[in-house]
Amino acid sequence: MGDTLKTAVENRSSRPKTGLLHTLLSVPISMKIMGIGAVVAAIFGTATLYQVQRSLTRSYYLRLEETLNSSSMMMSGLVSRPIAVGDIIQLRKTLRFFRASVPDVFCVDIFDPKGDVVSRSINPKIGLDRLPPFTSSLDERPQALFLPSGELLLIKITPILQGAGGYLRIIVSDRRIRSELRRLTLNFLFTLLLCLVAGEGLALLLTHQIVHPIDRLKTAAESLREGKVEKAEVFAADEIGTLAETFNAMTETLEKRRDEILRKERDRVRLIDALVSAQEEERRRIASELHDEVGAALSALLLMIESLPSESPEIRERRTEFRKHLERSIENVRRLSFSLRPAVLDDFGLESALKRYITLLNQHSKTKFNFRFIQSASSKRPPEAVETTLYRITQEAVNNVLRHAEASSAEIMILIRKDECVLVVEDDGKGFSARKTNEVSSGIGLIGIRERAEILGGTVSVDSEVGRGTTLQVKIPLGREPEI
Ligand SMILES: Nc1ncnc2c1ncn2[C@@H]1O[C@H](COP(=O)(O)OP(=O)(O)O)[C@@H](O)[C@H]1O
Ligand SMILES: [Mg+2]
Structure with missing residues (x-):
């Protein structure tokens, strides 16, 4: 029964298990906890970063558009007087001042009513590289233009003095927004990394706290399997501590049972030994008694019969018959004595x-x-x-x-x-x-x-x-x- 159970358990535990879930579940506990931490941090980080970027991008671009709209309105009013009086110096001054005070500005142009450039002011930090050509489209919403570098330009054209004074074109770039978003993302990722390192450190500490008592318990169980009784250390009063205490109680019970079985086994062996020895002794005694007493008595009887006078043929015949009986009996006694306990063995x-x-x-x-x-x-x-x-x-x-x-x-x-x-x-x-x-x-x-x-x-x-x-x-x- 015990053997059948053992074989069943061995078969079950040796059956190969496959599958991704089993492989994942088979990694050490420390890796499981740390893995869970890393996955949660990655999901949380990506989701938060996505949300923050989305809402910031939206509000930054709205602000950029508002800046463009309000600047266009303000500037078209500011430049209308210098244009009306032909004061180019004042006009340039105004444009320079504007460009310097609004850093997102890529370029401010004044065109005459025919579309020729009257004045141009470009943010030196941004450059003149891909300036779009002038079109006198007067949409409410600014036009959008993507440069090959990925930079977005918003273009707003506003008429000056209802178009009689020409056109004001303001182009703003999202370069600052993009660099701000990049900086923010990097800061966020750096903070996330710091949290991850701290979290994984804590997870490592925690798994050590969990795994160490389990390891000690495993060592104690392995010793028990090899027949050595070893108490498991109880580290804390948590679930693992309770398990260790139960294990120790089980060990004590097993130890008691084992001692009891050993004692009974010793008693049994001693009893059998005593029985076997007594039986041998008894056989030896009966064998020697049979051989020495009965055998010797029968031999003496044989001699006595031999020495009887044998005048009549009838007595001679009877004597031969007696002798045969006696010889057979002596042989039987010898065989019996030998089978009981051969003296030759001693x-x-x-x-x-x-x-x-x-x-x-x-x-x-x-x-x-x-x-x-x-x-x-x-x-x-x-x-x-x-x-x-x-x-x-x-x-x-x-x-x-x-x-x-x-x-x-x-x-x-x-x-x-x-x-x-x-x-x-x-x-x-x-x-x-x-x-x-x-x-x-x-x-x-x-x-x-x-x-x-x-x-x-x-x-x-x-x-x-x-x-x-x-x-x-x-x-x-x-x-x-x-x-x-
Ligand atoms: N040498 C043998 N050849 C064939 N069968 C044997 C032999 N020795 C033992 N057995 C088998 O094992 C059984 C148990 O043997 P044993 O314990 O000596 O009991 P018993 O001889 O009283 O039947 C026997 O009944 C017999 O079937
Ligand atoms: Mg037998």
Whole structure:
């Protein structure tokens, strides 16, 4: 169940996600907050700049037009007297004065009624470069003319003395307006940039305040996943702080549960160890009693029967019959004693005990068992507990081969190294689905093998496939205290 859940979670998290939204959402929080700040500033800046420019442009151009209209009216009155009396000097003076006092003026011209220039005054700052030709159009609204540079000229022609004195033409330029708008835009953009830098700095500070506690929480969660219990730091009493506190409470509960499970596991292993030891001791006692007491008593009985006088053929026949019975019983007692606990295991070690066991086995079984015992030069005889465990595991594995495998042959190999013992039992039988056996365990043989190995800190692996035989491998470390 746990494994299924874990696999489902892994599958879900490893499923590749695509799409722009997912890519955008996957960038770090700091970039998200700073990005939002930059986008808001850009939208706000552009919209405000657009609005301000629009309304300022409108009012500047209206003012320029008003200036042109009122100047034209005023100047046509001012120049009518000098023109009427032919006072050219006064006329020029008036024009110069006008041009100097109204800076937007591009050019002021006086034309005679035929359209020839009488006087001309040009703002030296603006220049004479593209002066439009005179037309005596007397529109109410000024004419507009765009120069190739983009500059806009507004032209107003006003008759002097109802046209009898000629015409006054005033041309104003929007050059000042444009430079003013440019200056304003630059100032605005500079201010916006300053706000953006300050805003992004604050956003960075804020994200650090948010991300740092989350990072610490993540580190604590990762440690927990690796089995190390580490408290998460609580930085503030905000949502993240509450999360950290909940995490710490969860860690405490987990720690308690883990300790409880460990304690129970230790108790369980200790109990199994005690049971197994008691069982071995009991078997050893019964085996030696059977061998030494019952076996010896039966042998003595045999000797006694042999020494009985045998005059009559009837008694001789009965004696032969008794002897046969007794010999079979002695053999049975020996076999029983051996199967309970072979004395050779205690006296001569694992190799001799297993050799004997397998020789006896091969006398009756259809499966041919081969046994190999390899001991490296640097190794010593394993401790008694390890030898007993390996002997019993071999017995259970052999029983499984006999009962389930229908194998023609099986290899049993024991390897004793300096730091570990390895047992491999491999058969060429029908095999089984290891997963199915894990789900609904039909017997306790394999469980017993695992339990026995784990008491000594060992590991067990069963490799089997239907139709391809079974391999059982057990590894038991040497030179370590048992895990109880
Ligand atoms: N060597 C083997 N060949 C085929 N099947 C096996 C072998 N060892 C174990 N099994 C299968 O694994 C199951 C569990 O084995 P085990 O735990 O020893 O229980 P039991 O032997 O009491 O059925 C067996 O019932 C059998 O189906
Ligand atoms: Mg079994």
